[in-house]
Amino acid sequence: MSALTVREPQLALEPRLLSRTSCAAPLPALSRAREREHLLAEIEASGLTGRGGGGFPTATKLRAVALGRSPIVVANGTEGEPASSKDKVLIAANPHLVIDGAVTAARLVGATDVVIAAGRADGRGIAALEHAVAERRGFDQGIALGVVAAPDRFVAGEEKALVNWLNGGQAKPTVDRPFERGVRGRPTLVQNVETLANLALIARHGADWFRELGTPQEPGSALVTVRGAVRAPGVAEIELGTTLRDVLAGFGGLTAIPQAFLLGGYFGTWVSARDALDLPFTNESLRPLGASLGARLVIALPQDACGLAETARVVRYLGRESAGQCGSCYFGLPAIATAFEMLAGGTADAPQALERLSRLVPQVEGRGACSLPTGATRLVTSALRVFAHEVDGHRAGRCCAPRRPAVLPVPDLHEHEWS
């Protein structure tokens, strides 16, 4: 899936992550334990949380991995989410900032190896990273730097899957917890590339500077991918806490009032446009709608598109992306996809589809070795809620947009491998 272009947001924000001058100031040496503890305390005080979707406090992860022997740092830039481009744009625009963050994390946890993973299809990102690593002659402060091109599967960016693939296996989740037993059996810190870029900025400018943007609970800026019914789809850096309406203004504004937004990604949640438009873009304010920032993806669904048909295609895709290791996922997701297609397609079986979905969803939700099944059921449940008014029409065999081109991109699955 090609990366979207970078947008200059029309928001009063001096870009931090996408600014080419963000690597100008020197990084702290971190050669003494006291300096490392000081920076860990700064990261804690900054409130930095993971930008890879889970939102886990970064300082807590750093401290846990620092306890292990000879750890490894993995920068996760695989971005298997088909509609998202924020990590690809960051890597291409500012590879040195990502590497600075990875090297700083390595210094903090006592690692001597850094592996930076990008998606195999992201040729531009891989070239940018390889060029940046070559400029550092493959090393930085005694830390060996490597770039790898990971399989382009939705699940491949899940940290246990990524570690398994780096160990020579398939890019499928295992039961091992990377921070205990990761790459080459060593404790492994897997951190999203945007998280690491923020970490490098905090190392340079401190926690107070980081907190100049965002809200007290969710400080900083964030890279967002916006697509659908906006004039200038793409990726931009926004201040956390900006209202969704203002975020969209940074993308040229809406082309029309959308019927709904998909927030967070294909693991995400459909919310009605009316409910979400004036909410601050934070996890806290989206929580009452059952939504979260997730992968920071916003898709504005045009009025003439069909939310049920769009969801059906994505759920089928997620079902095909199952790593086939957990029964509830391997059998459950395709069954849910079939029931949802019956509903969206308005086939003769459509009246039974709702009943089938209400039986299948609880059997799949919360199961499996990774959150693919839970993410897929969240999408399904939110679609049934937000597009409830469409369900009756579809049950009677009438789709509202039978010939409209798809809004949500779904990759051709046969192109990609697991290893």
Ligand SMILES: Cc1cc2nc3c(=O)[nH]c(=O)nc-3n(C[C@H](O)[C@H](O)[C@H](O)COP(=O)(O)O)c2cc1C
């Ligand atoms: C199915 C699935 C796919 C994921 N894909 C990605 C991904 O493409 N990039 C990423 O950074 N994290 C991804 N994650 C989250 C990672 O498992 C991990 O939490 C993250 O890389 C940790 O970094 P962070 O704490 O900096 O966010 C995925 C998780 C799941 C369950």
Ligand code: SF4
């Ligand atoms: S839940 Fe699905 S995708 Fe995740 S490990 Fe199990 S089979 Fe694989």
